[in-house]
Amino acid sequence: MRDVVAVVKALADENRLRALFALRLSELCLCQIIELLGLSPSTVSRHMSILKQARLVESRKDGRWIYYRQAGDNAAPLVRGALDWVSRSLKGGKETAKDVRQLKNILKTNPETLCKRQRKN
Amino acid sequence: MRDVVAVVKALADENRLRALFALRLSELCLCQIIELLGLSPSTVSRHMSILKQARLVESRKDGRWIYYRQAGDNAAPLVRGALDWVSRSLKGGKETAKDVRQLKNILKTNPETLCKRQRKN
DNA sequence: CCTATACTTCGCCAAATATCGAAATGATAC
DNA sequence: GTATCATTTCGATATTTGGCGAAGTATAGG
Numbered sequence: 001m002r003d004v005v006a007v008v009k010a011l012a013d014e015n016r017l018r019a020l021f022a023l024r025l026s027e028l029c030l031c032q033i034i035e036l037l038g039l040s041p042s043t044v045s046r047h048m049s050i051l052k053q054a055r056l057v058e059s060r061k062d063g064r065w066i067y068y069r070q071a072g073d074n075a076a077p078l079v080r081g082a083l084d085w086v087s088r089s090l091k092g093g094k095e096t097a098k099d100v101r102q103l104k105n106i107l108k109t110n111p112e113t114l115c116k117r118q119r120k121n
Numbered sequence: 122m123r124d125v126v127a128v129v130k131a132l133a134d135e136n137r138l139r140a141l142f143a144l145r146l147s148e149l150c151l152c153q154i155i156e157l158l159g160l161s162p163s164t165v166s167r168h169m170s171i172l173k174q175a176r177l178v179e180s181r182k183d184g185r186w187i188y189y190r191q192a193g194d195n196a197a198p199l200v201r202g203a204l205d206w207v208s209r210s211l212k213g214g215k216e217t218a219k220d221v222r223q224l225k226n227i228l229k230t231n232p233e234t235l236c237k238r239q240r241k242n
Numbered sequence: 243c244c245t246a247t248a249c250t251t252c253g254c255c256a257a258a259t260a261t262c263g264a265a266a267t268g269a270t271a272c
Numbered sequence: 273g274t275a276t277c278a279t280t281t282c283g284a285t286a287t288t289t290g291g292c293g294a295a296g297t298a299t300a301g302g
Contacts, residue, residue, distance in 0.1 A: 001216040004207075005135050012133035013290080014126050030249060043291055045250055064248045064299055081206045086125075089199045095122045115248065134260080151279060164261055166280055185269055185278045236278065 003054075007082050010054035015039065016047050020070065020083070021090045022103050023057060027069035031115040035106050036099060041118075055079050065111060128203050131175035136160065137168050141191065141204070142211045143224050144178060148190035152236040156227050157220060162239075176200050186232060 011017060015037050022028060022036055034044045048068055051057045056079055059068045071079050090096045106114065132138060136158050143149060143157055155165045169189055172178045177200055180189045192200050211217045227235065 001135065001138070001211065001214050004138065004210045004214075005133075007210075008129060008132040008138070009289095011129040012126075014122065015290090017122070017125065017129070039290095040292055041249070042251080042293075046290080049250080061299095066249065078210045081209060085202045085206050088202060089125045089128075090122065093122050093125075111248095119247080136260090160260095161262055162279070163263075163281080167260080170280080182269090185276095187279065232278095240277080 003076075003078055006054045007056065007078060010050050010056055011082065011086065013047070016051055017086065017090065018095075018099055019044075019047060019068075020051060020056060020086055021096060022099060023068060023070045024083075024087055025100070025103060026107065027067045029065045029067050029111050031111055031118060032106050033068070034118060035114055036103060056083065124197075124199055127175045128177065128199060131171050131177055132203065132207065134168070137172055138207065138211065139216075139220055140165075140168060140189075141172060141177060141207055142217060143220060144189060144191045145204075145208055146221070146224060147228065148181075148188045150186040150188050150232050152232055152239055153227050154189070155239060156235055157224060177204065 011020075018037060019033050022033065028036075030041065030044060030048065033048065034041055037044055037047075039047075048057065048059075052059060052068075055075065056071055057068050058071055059066050061067075070083055073080070075083075132141070139158060140154050143154065149157075151162065151165060151169065154169065155162055158165055158168075160168075169178065169180075173180060173189075176196065177192055178189050179192055180187050182188075191204055194201070196204070
């Protein structure tokens with residue numbers, strides 16, 4: 001029950017759902033997710049930590065960058081089921097389509113440039 | 122997206138998950154759910170209203186009683202998927218098993234007696 | 243080392259939420 | 273009608289949550 005509650009609570013936020021859905025397409029470093037959501041680094045970091053705690057995402061460190069990705073196929077059925085449900089439910093939505101478009105742009109820029117631009121603001 | 126958020130937020134509470142899972146077995150009137158959760162009538166009523174708003178449960182009125190049940194097979198895929206995930210994820214859990222046992226006892230008593238007993242406290 | 247940098251943690255505030263008891267609602271039964 | 277009863281709505285309160293900026297951590301590169 002604890003795990004289930006952790007997972008649904010992790011999903012129970014629009015920004016976390018958007019981030020999670022974005023990770024379906026590609027792994028992303030934090031600054032890319034920051035760019036997508038338009039929130040402060042600390043807030044996005046916190047969101048990702050909640051998703052990680054619930055085992056919905058994993059991360060790998062590459063130098064100064066931390067790349068997040070959705071949990072893999074080997075994840076617990078609880079998690080696997082949640083991710084599949086989110087994908088099926090969000091796919092085709094209007095806001096989702098907009099995020100996908102923006103994400104494609106974000107992926108064109110390399111993370112370094114992205115972070116630099118963010119620091120200016 | 123709005124619908125998805127409504128559904129996950131509705132699921133993001135342990136007591137609502139317990140109520141929802143209990144409804145998998147049988148339709149229940151409010152006082153039976155009150156008995157199961159051990160919360161005040163107003164609180165449980167509010168929980169059920171949130172689940173209804175998200176279309177996860179439906180209700181029918183029978184005299185003074187209102188019976189709640191899980192959304193049927195004709196429900197939107199979004200809802201159907203969520204209910205199936207909850208069932209699969211909670212089935213076999215320890216707290217869940219306890220609830221099932223208690224629920225069986227609750228179903229032995231008729232609702233009228235149950236309500237009367239609750240009014241005493 | 244020292245600086246810059248990508249990210250995290252902490253302290254704070256505002257908004258949302260869970261809970262209760264009291265009052266309101268709507269239906270039954272006398 | 274009046275009383276009773278199952279449920280809902282309202283008002284108040286306590287807790288949780290989402291958000292930010294400032295300070296902290298860890299790593300790359302001079």
